[in-house]
Amino acid sequence: MRHVTLGIMRPTPFLALAPALLLGLSACAPRSSGPAPTVQTSTPVKTVSFYPNEAGLAWSYLLDGEPTSGVPYVLRGMGPSIYTGQTVQTLQLTGRGADQTWFRTFLADGVKLLGIKKPGVNVRLDPPWLEYPAENAWKVGLTWQGVSNVTISGDDGKVQAEGKLNYSYTVQEKRQQETPAGQFEVWVVTRQVSDTVGGLFPATQQLWFTPFVGEVRTPEGLVLVGRNFKGGRQ
Numbered sequence: 001m002r003h004v005t006l007g008i009m010r011p012t013p014f015l016a017l018a019p020a021l022l023l024g025l026s027a028c029a030p031r032s033s034g035p036a037p038t039v040q041t042s043t044p045v046k047t048v049s050f051y052p053n054e055a056g057l058a059w060s061y062l063l064d065g066e067p068t069s070g071v072p073y074v075l076r077g078m079g080p081s082i083y084t085g086q087t088v089q090t091l092q093l094t095g096r097g098a099d100q101t102w103f104r105t106f107l108a109d110g111v112k113l114l115g116i117k118k119p120g121v122n123v124r125l126d127p128p129w130l131e132y133p134a135e136n137a138w139k140v141g142l143t144w145q146g147v148s149n150v151t152i153s154g155d156d157g158k159v160q161a162e163g164k165l166n167y168s169y170t171v172q173e174k175r176q177q178e179t180p181a182g183q184f185e186v187w188v189v190t191r192q193v194s195d196t197v198g199g200l201f202p203a204t205q206q207l208w209f210t211p212f213v214g215e216v217r218t219p220e221g222l223v224l225v226g227r228n229f230k231g232g233r234q
Helices: none
Strands: 059-062 074-084 086-095 098-107 109-116 121-133 143-153 159-177 184-195 204-212 214-217 221-225
Touching: 074 098, 121 159, 159 214, 159 221, 184 214
Parallel strands: none
Antiparallel strands: 059 074, 059 221, 074 086, 086 098, 098 109, 109 121, 121 143, 143 159, 159 184, 184 204, 204 214, 214 221
């Protein structure tokens, strides 16, 4: 069984467990010779939550260390939908052949991930994975962890693999961080993940989060280069 990471995923045939279908960010399209396009439309600040997820919001990202001339990935808030019988918010990442959707709830006790979908592949998490804590819980040294059952299936609903996923988070520090999208005060978080279905996610990753802005650096190693809204409290 080959080890792969569930970062940005692209279509691959489903063969048994076939963890190779869950491809990391290293597979990228050729870089553009011109400036990276960014989303230009504006979304009023009053519609942006502490954990931004509203329909119409958009973020553009490049891989950490790439020149700003690279072709960006674009993450968009797609609005509410129904997933496993629950009302969730959907966020979709596209670009360079990627097409990946996350299904999350944004509630008082934090942000929970119920599942991930790409063409031909569905990853369901039960109980949902707690990705972020309650808004007022943030502090240096904060930790949280959990265990989820993982079910991988095709678009036909046929189960291809089942297992368990363990995750843990530690808030390392709060600092000023310069990025191509500007300077942000970020919470620096280390995420550790292990699973019994072939290593779907990077074992250890660092992410940067800014309230009312979102992920300035994602767990997949994408760094923010543009967005179509202004973050900040109303």
